[in-house]
Amino acid sequence: MSDTPHKPGEPIEHHPHVVPVSVMVAVIVALMILTVVTVLASKVDMGSMNVPVALAIATVKGTLVCAFFMHLRWDKPFNSIILVTSIGMLVLFLVMTGLDTMEYQSSIDPGYSERAMQAEREVLASKIAGKPVKGDDVLDVLYKHDDPSHASSGHVDERAVGLQAKAKAFFGQLPKVAAAPANNLSSPEKEALGKALFFDGRLSKSGQISCNSCHLLDKWGADGEATSPGHEGKRGNRNSPTVYYAALHESQFWDGRAPSLEAQAKGPILNPVEMAMPSEQAVVDRLKGIAGYGDLFKKAFPAAGDDPITYDNLAKAIASFERTLLPTSPLPAMNSSKGEALSAAQLDGMELFFSTGCTQCHLGAALGGTTFKKLGDRVAYPTQDKGRFEVTKKESDTFFFKVSSLRNVAKTGPYFHDGSVKTLDEAVKLMAKHQLDKDLSAEQVKKISAFLESLTATIDPAVAKAPTLPQ
Ligand code: HEC
Numbered sequence: 001m002s003d004t005p006h007k008p009g010e011p012i013e014h015h016p017h018v019v020p021v022s023v024m025v026a027v028i029v030a031l032m033i034l035t036v037v038t039v040l041a042s043k044v045d046m047g048s049m050n051v052p053v054a055l056a057i058a059t060v061k062g063t064l065v066c067a068f069f070m071h072l073r074w075d076k077p078f079n080s081i082i083l084v085t086s087i088g089m090l091v092l093f094l095v096m097t098g099l100d101t102m103e104y105q106s107s108i109d110p111g112y113s114e115r116a117m118q119a120e121r122e123v124l125a126s127k128i129a130g131k132p133v134k135g136d137d138v139l140d141v142l143y144k145h146d147d148p149s150h151a152s153s154g155h156v157d158e159r160a161v162g163l164q165a166k167a168k169a170f171f172g173q174l175p176k177v178a179a180a181p182a183n184n185l186s187s188p189e190k191e192a193l194g195k196a197l198f199f200d201g202r203l204s205k206s207g208q209i210s211c212n213s214c215h216l217l218d219k220w221g222a223d224g225e226a227t228s229p230g231h232e233g234k235r236g237n238r239n240s241p242t243v244y245y246a247a248l249h250e251s252q253f254w255d256g257r258a259p260s261l262e263a264q265a266k267g268p269i270l271n272p273v274e275m276a277m278p279s280e281q282a283v284v285d286r287l288k289g290i291a292g293y294g295d296l297f298k299k300a301f302p303a304a305g306d307d308p309i310t311y312d313n314l315a316k317a318i319a320s321f322e323r324t325l326l327p328t329s330p331l332p333a334m335n336s337s338k339g340e341a342l343s344a345a346q347l348d349g350m351e352l353f354f355s356t357g358c359t360q361c362h363l364g365a366a367l368g369g370t371t372f373k374k375l376g377d378r379v380a381y382p383t384q385d386k387g388r389f390e391v392t393k394k395e396s397d398t399f400f401f402k403v404s405s406l407r408n409v410a411k412t413g414p415y416f417h418d419g420s421v422k423t424l425d426e427a428v429k430l431m432a433k434h435q436l437d438k439d440l441s442a443e444q445v446k447k448i449s450a451f452l453e454s455l456t457a458t459i460d461p462a463v464a465k466a467p468t469l470p471q
């Protein structure tokens with residue numbers, strides 16, 4: 001055979017007929033079979049597999065032909081080049097078809113993108129309706145309008161569908177429950193205890209101030225003040241953020257100084273300008289003096305034995321309750337929390353939110369809360385508060401703050417860490433300027449605000465209602 005290594009000194013053999021007839025026949029038969037398969041395959045609609053299958057068959061044929069010639073003239077470097085090229089082509093084809101099938105398919109088959117779009121819509125509609133939805137019903141679910149003629153007209157707002165898909169990619173979906181850490185798994189008893197503690201003013205020195213004083217659950221978890229009045233009316237220098245969705249944040253506080261909800265809950269009770277209790281022991285003593293709490297703690301921490309009332313367990317119970325504060329609201333696209341279609345202005349606003357670059361920082365299910373960014377990233381923002389620097393003492397963290405979550409943001413003003421910005425419009429305008437160096441027109445600002453308003457969830461009155469406190 002021609003691929004036997006050539007030994008030095010031996011004369012180079014010439015064998016023009018090295019390929020046995022049987023091999024030639026086999027190759028020709030294989031090529032004919034492949035041709036038949038190609039013709040048959042072209043009649044079967046394999047959907048998105050059409051193109052890769054056709055290319056794979058063509059490639060196998062090409063390789064066979066190349067191999068055949070190689071056998072004839074293996075000693076020629078030309079043939080090694082063909083071998084390498086054909087293997088390379090095969091890999092390239094597979095990669096390209098993997099990447100490009102959709103585009104290619106829709107370019108040769110105009111119905112394809114329509115079918116793909118319809119499939120996408122059915123998935124979205126089924127998600128929204130919570131059950132399988134097919135055919136014309138899809139449009140009714142997706143494009144529910146106040147005007148009933150709209151739904152039945154079969155009008156499809158392609159832009160809205162595209163934006164919905166984009167929103168899904170950037171924001172994902174709200175989880176139904178927030179993940180709890182292994183050392184503080186949730187239970188209904190723990191959550192109920194946490195809710196009682198959240199509402200209990202007796203956790204403060206004056207007996208008057210509870211978590212709910214500054215994070216009013218019926219006011220979307222905030223208090224509407226620039227800075228909050230705490231013990232004896234004293235105020236800190238930062239705005240109260242909402243506790244709704246806080247469970248989705250990577251860390252807590254504007255500067256992220258608490259790594260978890262558990263760690264966070266221990267802060268305000270002892271903070272002299274908030275609840276002002278003198279020590280952890282003082283809090284525990286006070287709770288032990290309230291007979292009803294003994295029972296609640298026991299049920300919430302059955303493994304804790306005779307002494308379940310501890311400062312750690314108090315923080316764990318409050319954190320478990322806070323993990324339930326995730327009012328559901330569908331994707332922030334065509335459907336607001338009330339299930340109505342977004343207005344044209346809100347869709348414009350969502351488009352601007354993407355195109356202006358807000359999603360560089362505000363992303364994830366809470367549209368923020370997962371990273372720290374410099375306030376005044378592009379154009380310096382005047383503030384005395386050095387933010388994250390106070391925690392890490394790194395120069396590079398100066399003026400870095402946790403990117404705010406934007407769910408319910410229309411209801412949680414005033415804005416920014418110092419509560420200095422009164423309206424949502426102003427906050428949007430300042431963000432575009434200081435974070436992205438973009439000057440938005442008043443109309444663009446209004447539209448983005450309109451989009452942000454669509455992120456307002458309906459608060460369940462049962463969640464926000466104060467429980468009967470233990471005596
Ligand atoms: C006097 C008002 C006040 C009280 C009372 C209060 N907080 Fe806060 N809370 C704030 C302020 C102000 C901040 C922001 C402070 C900072 O970032 O430095 C905050 C931050 C938080 C955060 C972080 C949210 C985020 O997005 O980072 C959570 C969670 C929270 N508080 C829960 C609680 C709980 C639980 C209690 C009761 C144990 C409580 N708060 C009591 C004012 C208050």
Ligand code: HEC
Nearest residue numbers: 358361373377401402403404415416417427428431432435
């Ligand atoms: C480079 C990152 C970045 C970009 C881009 C960005 N933001 Fe922000 N955003 C932040 C940070 C950080 C905060 C917290 C500011 C503070 O600490 O006062 C914030 C806060 C906000 C707030 C106030 C929330 C509150 O509860 O006080 C709003 C509203 C807001 N952003 C909207 C937007 C909009 C709209 C855009 C696009 C025009 C945008 N942001 C672009 C990082 C960013």
